[in-house]
Amino acid sequence: MKLGLNSYHSYEHYVTDLSRTQEFYEKVLGYKTIGNSTPAAEKKDGMQRLVLTAGRDINVVLSKPLTEWSVAAKYLSHHPEGVGALNFRVDSLELAYNFLEERNATFLYAPVTETTPQGIFKQFAIATPLADVCFRFIEDTAFQGFSPAFAMTEQPGEFRSEHHYECIDHITSNVKSLQPLVAFFKDVMAFETFWGIAFHTNDINPDLPVGSGLKSAVMWDPTSGIKFANNEPSPPYFRNSQIDIYLNDNHGAGVQHIALRVPRILPVMHKLKSAGGQFLPAPASYYAQTPERLKESGFTGKVSEPLADLEQHSILVDASEKGYLLQIFSLVLGRHYGDTPGGPLFYEVIQREGDDGFGGGNFRALFETIEVDQIALEKTAQQLPLETI
Numbered sequence: 001m002k003l004g005l006n007s008y009h010s011y012e013h014y015v016t017d018l019s020r021t022q023e024f025y026e027k028v029l030g031y032k033t034i035g036n037s038t039p040a041a042e043k044k045d046g047m048q049r050l051v052l053t054a055g056r057d058i059n060v061v062l063s064k065p066l067t068e069w070s071v072a073a074k075y076l077s078h079h080p081e082g083v084g085a086l087n088f089r090v091d092s093l094e095l096a097y098n099f100l101e102e103r104n105a106t107f108l109y110a111p112v113t114e115t116t117p118q119g120i121f122k123q124f125a126i127a128t129p130l131a132d133v134c135f136r137f138i139e140d141t142a143f144q145g146f147s148p149a150f151a152m153t154e155q156p157g158e159f160r161s162e163h164h165y166e167c168i169d170h171i172t173s174n175v176k177s178l179q180p181l182v183a184f185f186k187d188v189m190a191f192e193t194f195w196g197i198a199f200h201t202n203d204i205n206p207d208l209p210v211g212s213g214l215k216s217a218v219m220w221d222p223t224s225g226i227k228f229a230n231n232e233p234s235p236p237y238f239r240n241s242q243i244d245i246y247l248n249d250n251h252g253a254g255v256q257h258i259a260l261r262v263p264r265i266l267p268v269m270h271k272l273k274s275a276g277g278q279f280l281p282a283p284a285s286y287y288a289q290t291p292e293r294l295k296e297s298g299f300t301g302k303v304s305e306p307l308a309d310l311e312q313h314s315i316l317v318d319a320s321e322k323g324y325l326l327q328i329f330s331l332v333l334g335r336h337y338g339d340t341p342g343g344p345l346f347y348e349v350i351q352r353e354g355d356d357g358f359g360g361g362n363f364r365a366l367f368e369t370i371e372v373d374q375i376a377l378e379k380t381a382q383q384l385p386l387e388t389i
């Protein structure tokens with residue numbers, strides 16, 4: 001028996017302001033709106049929803065509550081805006097259900113089959129250790145369209161974003177305690193360990209009076225290639241960890257970022273920035289150290305992109321014996337919008353050139369750039385009190 005994960009169907013972003021989020025996805029990220037909730041679905045679900053796409057398997061549902069009892073309202077009563085559902089296509093809903101039932105998954109609702117003029121659409125959902133984030137499983141092989149709840153102007157897969165996104169490379173989540181989440185991915189989802197690291201700024205400079213650390217485990221489904229990176233905060237200065245700060249900002253565990261893979265990051269950065277996209281700056285010293293760091297990684301090839309161009313856009317570069325990768329991180333959406341309810345979710349854009357992993361230097365670079373962002377917010381300027389008695 002196997003789960004039979006096929007690909008991402010979509011993910012759901014719960015929002016208070018539909019139009020500003022739609023504008024962010026369309027104007028900044030290059031998504032296109034291709035559907036909206038039907039009046040019948042709005043009445044049933046108590047939500048107004050839009051479907052935006054950036055590729056066949058890169059679809060976001062924006063959901064705004066219309067009633068207090070809706071799923072979106074419940075999510076937003078506990079958290080700022082954020083991603084509260086990840087939806088996966090499976091080969092067979094029945095087999096996926098049996099597989100997860102045997103592995104003690106917590107079902108939020110039993111399998112539902114809808115027979116419509118567009119075909120047969122099947123789904124169920126499970127709870128996760130990520131607080132109010134659920135996983136939905138969808139069988140749509142005999143369905144023409146996105147979901148029966150939406151009226152579509154076009155179907156996912158027809159629109160090709162000018163950013164040329166290839167896929168969701170990975171999704172990263174933060175929790176206060178990592179082990180239950182790793183156990184969930186292993187024991188319930190049958191994922192395998194892909195990569196792991198523990199890193200603390202005090203590893204670099206033990207004399208710092210304050211610091212930030214995290215432990216991370218990347219879990220994956222080898223058949224579909226779907227990867228989840230998962231983080232927890234680490235001591236010393238547990239409460240200064242960027243992960244604990246996220247947990248406070250998000251009022252609990254949740255999705256920290258979604259990474260979109262592109263074939264060429266430089267032209268995409270021009271588009272993203274000219275559209276008003278804001279990204280984390282990389283420290284100037286980072287680029288001075290890059291050639292040496294790449295050499296130490298065991299990478300013997302050549303980075304095709306000029307380092308000066310990467311520096312101009314604050315694109316991070318990392319490598320392993322297998323190849324290199326380029327990546328950049330957006331500001332959290334709350335900062336993009338200029339208000340806290342926008343939430344701590346952010347986006348990553350990544351180009352892989354042979355390096356299919358999460359190299360240590362790469363991860364460290366991510367950590368350091370986020371540190372820079374938080375220092376800018378003056379959140380790590382002083383030690384926060386700990387849970388001592």
Ligand SMILES: [Fe+2]
Nearest residue numbers: 172257259348
């Ligand atoms: Fe990432």
